[in-house]
Amino acid sequence: MSTVTPGETAPRGDELTPVSARSLADLLAADERPARPGPFAASMAFGWRAMLKIKHVPEQLFDVTVLPVMLVLMFTHLFGGALAGSPREYIQYLLPGVMVMSVVMTTMYTGIAINNDIDKGVFDRFRTLPVWRPATVVGYLLGDVLRYSIASVVMLTAGLVIGFRPDGGAVGVVAGILLLIVFAFSFSWIGTMFGLLVRDEKTVMGASMTVIFPSNFLSDIFVDPATMPGWLRTLVDHNPITHVASAVRGLMDGHWPGAEVAWTLGWSAALVAVFGSLTVRLYNRK
Amino acid sequence: MADRPGVGAPPAGPAIEAVGLVKTFGADRAVDGVDLTVQAGTVYGVLGPNGAGKTTTVKMLATLLRPDGGQARIFGHDVVREADTVRGLVSLTGQYASLDEDLTGLENLVLLGRLTGLSKRSARERAGRMLEAFALVDAAGRQVKNYSGGMRRRLDIAASLLNTPALLFLDEPTTGLDPRSRNQVWDIVRAIVDLGTTVLLTTQYLDEADRLASRIAVIDKGRVIAEGTKGELKASVGSGSVHLRLRDPGQRAEAERVLALHLAAEVQLDVDPVALTARVGDAGGDRGAAERASRVLAELARRGITVDTFSLGQPSLDEVFLALTDRRAGAGGAPADVKEGAPA
Numbered sequence: 001m002s003t004v005t006p007g008e009t010a011p012r013g014d015e016l017t018p019v020s021a022r023s024l025a026d027l028l029a030a031d032e033r034p035a036r037p038g039p040f041a042a043s044m045a046f047g048w049r050a051m052l053k054i055k056h057v058p059e060q061l062f063d064v065t066v067l068p069v070m071l072v073l074m075f076t077h078l079f080g081g082a083l084a085g086s087p088r089e090y091i092q093y094l095l096p097g098v099m100v101m102s103v104v105m106t107t108m109y110t111g112i113a114i115n116n117d118i119d120k121g122v123f124d125r126f127r128t129l130p131v132w133r134p135a136t137v138v139g140y141l142l143g144d145v146l147r148y149s150i151a152s153v154v155m156l157t158a159g160l161v162i163g164f165r166p167d168g169g170a171v172g173v174v175a176g177i178l179l180l181i182v183f184a185f186s187f188s189w190i191g192t193m194f195g196l197l198v199r200d201e202k203t204v205m206g207a208s209m210t211v212i213f214p215s216n217f218l219s220d221i222f223v224d225p226a227t228m229p230g231w232l233r234t235l236v237d238h239n240p241i242t243h244v245a246s247a248v249r250g251l252m253d254g255h256w257p258g259a260e261v262a263w264t265l266g267w268s269a270a271l272v273a274v275f276g277s278l279t280v281r282l283y284n285r286k
Numbered sequence: 287m288a289d290r291p292g293v294g295a296p297p298a299g300p301a302i303e304a305v306g307l308v309k310t311f312g313a314d315r316a317v318d319g320v321d322l323t324v325q326a327g328t329v330y331g332v333l334g335p336n337g338a339g340k341t342t343t344v345k346m347l348a349t350l351l352r353p354d355g356g357q358a359r360i361f362g363h364d365v366v367r368e369a370d371t372v373r374g375l376v377s378l379t380g381q382y383a384s385l386d387e388d389l390t391g392l393e394n395l396v397l398l399g400r401l402t403g404l405s406k407r408s409a410r411e412r413a414g415r416m417l418e419a420f421a422l423v424d425a426a427g428r429q430v431k432n433y434s435g436g437m438r439r440r441l442d443i444a445a446s447l448l449n450t451p452a453l454l455f456l457d458e459p460t461t462g463l464d465p466r467s468r469n470q471v472w473d474i475v476r477a478i479v480d481l482g483t484t485v486l487l488t489t490q491y492l493d494e495a496d497r498l499a500s501r502i503a504v505i506d507k508g509r510v511i512a513e514g515t516k517g518e519l520k521a522s523v524g525s526g527s528v529h530l531r532l533r534d535p536g537q538r539a540e541a542e543r544v545l546a547l548h549l550a551a552e553v554q555l556d557v558d559p560v561a562l563t564a565r566v567g568d569a570g571g572d573r574g575a576a577e578r579a580s581r582v583l584a585e586l587a588r589r590g591i592t593v594d595t596f597s598l599g600q601p602s603l604d605e606v607f608l609a610l611t612d613r614r615a616g617a618g619g620a621p622a623d624v625k626e627g628a629p630a
């Protein structure tokens with residue numbers, strides 16, 4: 001507690017003054033003038049914030065733990081018998097795709113988190129700091145990378161339990177997950193743009209779902225496009241999610257899907273270039 | 287950062303110089319040509335009712351909103367062209383606490399410390415001392431969402447001081463606080479100013495501006511309708527009033543006649559059946575007012591009217607504010623030039 005010393009503002013009635021003017025003076029007089037943090041340091045600080053939020057609000061991990069496991073079990077048993085003869089066979093095809101779907105769905109939360117920050121006013125405080133401006137968003141995405149990793153590992157574990165046997169071994173699986181995380185990081189910028197663009201959280205969710213839902217289902221996640229009618233097949237083949245799912249599936253399956261990996265990385269770069277710069281522009285304009 | 291004005295040594299020249307600031311939202315001119323000059327090392331009050339444009343003005347000065355017209359300089363740096371430099375000099379404590387509710391008080395301060403360039407360890411150390419100075423040590427480990435309004439406000443101000451700003455904006459720092467927390471915030475503001483930091487404070491409370499600010503701008507509907515020191519503002523509506531309490535309510539009618547006769551002013555009968563209030567009139571300045579008041583007292587005594595308490599006060603800023611807004615409504619919005627009527 002602060003103590004009242006002569007020279008400080010006199011206490012009113014029986015209460016002590018809450019600020020100790022003397023210690024405040026010491027603090028403000030300290031001639032410690034650190035250099036402004038660079039873009040990397042600022043992003044890391046915001047990344048630390050994202051970790052703390054996960055620590056304090058662990059409920060938010062529901063959508064990267066319980067939900068993905070549900071999806072794996074549900075789709076495997078729902079479609080397994082009809083599409084591949086048995087759930088056990090189907091999961092060899094399905095699991096990498098469901099991982100892609102769950103992780104891509106999670107990207108929505110980045111936009112929601114940013115929208116919340118704007119609402120709560122903490123965003124304004126960050127914007128009056130003389131730091132590299134995209135750092136706030138990059139920090140969130142760093143926290144999200146952790147969430148994507150958790151989701152991937154949880155689903156992989158669930159898959160292994162019910163019979164997923166990747167021929168690519170540990171190397172293939174890790175490579176697949178890394179590629180997925182790179183893509184999800186890039187895809188998240190769509191959510192951040194919505195987070196800055198629209199007024200409230202529900203709209204962010206709606207807008208994100210409008211992008212995420214069709215792009216997941218109009219892909220090769222559930223069925224081989226070879227079974228689809230021509231026009232649909234063209235659409236599915238050009239969907240970036242198809243490239244990602246094929247690449248991840250290929251890596252986990254033990255062969256090197258060079259073209260699909262290249263498409264995935266190309267799409268990732270394009271998403272960052274377009275939605276990253278839109279996000280930064282919106283951020284500066286807010 | 288050699289050009290950074292430090293604490294304790296306010297740089298020469300004004301901290302804020304704004305000329306003709308305009309911000310429109312659609313057809314609504316939220317800020318409609320505001321001029322402000324704030325000298326370094328002072329507390330400047332921006333006083334105005336809800337919706338007057340205070341927050342919008344502050345946001346433009348703190349680089350959060352881009353002005354649609356006019357310009358503003360903070361310690362000589364343009365808020366649009368040199369926004370980054372300005373951000374290194376100012377801090378803003380917004381009208382609503384701008385903290386991360388999920389994080390603890392300590393974590394909020396450590397985060398902001400790191401963002402001003404401190405290492406994790408020095409950020410932690412500085413945050414700890416800041417919490418101590420603001421008597422928040424006990425709450426350091428609690429999430430901000432569990433803080434009371436007063437604690438939140440204190441943490442918010444602490445967060446704004448982490449980067450040792452040369453200019454601090456406090457947007458309605460006590461709105462919604464209980465009287466005790468309000469007093470605490472006032473103490474904090476005084477402590478900050480004693481250390482040389484310039485403060486621009488917005489408020490809806492005349493009382494608050496009266497206690498803290500040395501100069502005040504009164505704004506209404508996006509325009510500055512009066513500006514000056516407290517004394518100048520008060521002088522602009524004329525001198526003060528006498529307030530009397532009689533022993534016998536039965537004598538009030540007679541006392542009213544005496545006051546009306548000697549002060550040539552309208553006498554107001556208060557709700558309290560023994561109390562009356564009247565303007566003293568401003569001829570002859572303060573001394574003239576005192577003379578007239580004492581003549582009234584003598585006359586009352588001569589007539590055998592017993593006065594229990596008597597006070598002669600300057601007009602309150604409340605009266606000033608009402609007078610200014612009335613005058614403006616009548617005069618079609620011409621700013622009141624309060625300096626003319628000011629005593630030398």
Ligand SMILES: Nc1ncnc2c1ncn2[C@@H]1O[C@H](COP(=O)(O)OP(=O)(O)O)[C@@H](O)[C@H]1O
Pocket residue numbers: 311314316334335336337338339340341342343
């Ligand atoms: N973002 C905004 N969009 C539209 N109108 C706004 C916005 N911010 C403020 N206003 C309007 O501008 C006017 C001034 O608001 P504000 O600066 O918040 O006043 P004060 O802080 O004095 O209460 C009000 O009429 C308010 O409705």
Ligand SMILES: [Mg+2]
Pocket residue numbers: 337340341342381457458
């Ligand atoms: Mg306001």
